[in-house]
Amino acid sequence: AQKITQTQPGMFVQEKEAVTLDCTYDTSDQSYGLFWYKQPSSGEMIFLIYQGSYDEQNATEGRYSLNFQKARKSANLVISASQLGDSAMYFCAMNGGGADGLTFGKGTHLIIQP
Amino acid sequence: NAGVTQTPKFQVLKTGQSMTLQCAQDMNHEYMSWYRQDPGMGLRLIHYSVGAGITDQGEVPNGYNVSRSTTEDFPLRLLSAAPSQTSVYFCASSYSWEMNTEAFFGQGTRLTVV
Numbered sequence: 185a186q187k188i189t190q191t192q193p194g195m196f197v198q199e200k201e202a203v204t205l206d207c208t209y210d211t212s213d214q215s216y217g218l219f220w221y222k223q224p225s226s227g228e229m230i231f232l233i234y235q236g237s238y239d240e241q242n243a244t245e246g247r248y249s250l251n252f253q254k255a256r257k258s259a260n261l262v263i264s265a266s267q268l269g270d271s272a273m274y275f276c277a278m279n280g281g282g283a284d285g286l287t288f289g290k291g292t293h294l295i296i297q298p
Numbered sequence: 299n300a301g302v303t304q305t306p307k308f309q310v311l312k313t314g315q316s317m318t319l320q321c322a323q324d325m326n327h328e329y330m331s332w333y334r335q336d337p338g339m340g341l342r343l344i345h346y347s348v349g350a351g352i353t354d355q356g357e358v359p360n361g362y363n364v365s366r367s368t369t370e371d372f373p374l375r376l377l378s379a380a381p382s383q384t385s386v387y388f389c390a391s392s393y394s395w396e397m398n399t400e401a402f403f404g405q406g407t408r409l410t411v412v
């Protein structure tokens with residue numbers, strides 16, 4: 185069984201500051217993938233970034249980077265230079281060796297203040 | 299470029315009624331899945347399919363039925379709606395079930411059972 189823990193239910197951050205959203209995971213799979221999705225108030229799920237368990241480099245996509253620490257089982261999302269449009273729910277998720285979909289955390293509600 | 303299309307976007311049902319949530323994708327993806335999102339719970343997998351004619355249960359399958367007669371369509375049937383099925387439902391598709399594959403989500407269906 186897989187488990188994702190997001191310990192920050194909500195965060196307030198000033199515009200232009202960097203943001204770190206925490207994610208820890210638990211799995212018995214040797215190979216797995218870690219994902220971050222953004223859900224704005226309009227409700228859709230937007231893929232942000234992916235990290236494979238065997239990837240040696242941390243994933244980056246524009247202003248998003250994933251701070252992957254395998255020994256600590258953490259996969260934190262870092263948003264550099266936050267913008268008002270970054271205000272949303274953020275979900276960490278993972279999948280493993282089987283076909284049984286993604287396991288999601290409960291999410292972090294990020295609010296960017298001007 | 300439609301991606302994953304869910305219909306309807308909103309639905310109110312009476313307890314005991316049945317209905318089908320429609321999901322269609324135009325990306326020729328083999329893997330499709332249904333999730334429900336409840337407040338404070340993240341997304342949980344209901345059913346999934348690795349290809350036409352093949353379906354399996356996820357974490358919370360009770361009260362739901364699926365079929366996959368074509369690659370494009372993956373409808374979710376509520377057999378006898380209950381208030382506990384009030385939720386937001388997301389359909390997702392991906393190229394394959396393998397761990398490094400991004401899932402594309404539909405816009406969601408907000409279902410209320412009274």
